[in-house]
Amino acid sequence: MDRGNNMLAAGNDLPVGDKGAVLLTVNVAGCGVGQTDFVNTATTTGTAPDGTVVTDVSVDGSDPDGTDGDNNPDEESGTPVSIAPNPVLGLAKRNVKTELLPDGSANVTFEFNLENFGNVNLNDLTLTDDLAATFPATCAVTVMSLTSDDFIVNPAFNGTGNNNMLAAGNDLPVGDKGAVLLTVNVANCGERKCHLSIRPLPRVHPLAVQP
Secondary structure, three states, X not given: OOHHHOOOOOOOOOOOOOOOXXXXXXXXXXXXXXXXXXXXXXXXXXXXXXXXXXXXXXXXXXOOOOOOOOOOOOOOOOEEEEOOOOOOEEEEEEEEEEEEOOOOOEEEEEEEEEEEOOOOOEOOOOOEOOHHHXXXXXXXXXXXXXXXOOOOEOOOOOOOOOOEOEOOOOOEOOOOEEEEEEEEEEEOOOOOOOOOOOOOOOOOOHHHOOO
């Protein structure tokens, strides 16, 4: 056996009915154009007290017995690996609170939640909300506060022309998430009903995101 490929040191054993796990992380680089999909297999061997050597080739998944549950680990299948970029950005928006004020206006607080569901870091994040497209022209919309513990916000955001709530340079690593809180005052709407809509965010490659 090539000792360079053996993940276990000499002397390991596995008692009857016992189990164990190994975690391996590798960096893959320089594969060339179009080389993004691979299949990987592993092999395990052990020696019984009478000298019998047993071996098994890996099956894809976390159960050495595969999916049939027959306590006979005779299944074999490679584990697929893909290093193809898969950028996925998700956005949710909710109305946290609407407070009606004595002067007839209302303070509305929104929470925006962003999450990176893909396998690549996302740079140059933007988060836009066109309040002028939501409220009629008779309404007076004023930004009362714009805050975030996760991103740098745009202090010039007004929702009526300057619609990006994030400053330049924000990013979102793989598996990470962040939130933005926006409070606006809406006044002079009269009898008209105002509704805010949530628009779906498209899948965007990080190189294509514009500030």
